[in-house]
Amino acid sequence: MTAQKSKKEQVPEVQSTESKKQEVQVIDKAEENPSTIVYVGPDLELVPQFSVFHNGLPNHLREKVKAHPxxxxxxxxLSEMPTIxxxxxxxxxxxxxxxxxxxxxxxxxA
Incomplete structure (x- = not known):
């Protein structure tokens, strides 16, 4: 016998906009690989250039990335820093x- 899946499991979620896709990519990038990451962009109000983060991005930086992909x-x-x-x-x-x-x-x- 095979178990029937609920309707929620049968219908895959579809992201309707590009911004949602980008938001998910940013979050996935930070959460699926909790290694040490570095922000190398221009200074932001709460995040100076070369800020180092462990275990993902802080919420204020996530919001900036959503607004400016x-x-x-x-x-x-961090391992890419010498080259970058x-x-x-x-x-x-x-x-x-x-x-x-x-x-x-x-x-x-900023």
Missing amino acids: VLEKLIVK EDRLSRVGSKEYLLFNAAKKQLGSD
Whole structure:
């Protein structure tokens, strides 16, 4: 005999907007891998550049990432720091461009 699944189990949840997908990706990134992570973006009100976090992102940073998805790409594993730190100062590198895009987006919102 096979057990019948409830309607909730039978119907997969569908995320309706891109922002929900991005929010889930950020949260998943921080929670599925609770390793030490570093924020390498521009200084924020409560989060200076190179802030180190253990066991995921604090809520205030999650809110900033939801509002400015570019910040997600500026959260890296601690093991990537030597490479990332060099690339942040290299004009034209992906990290340099992301940092400046984030800085421009944040403006006075930091």
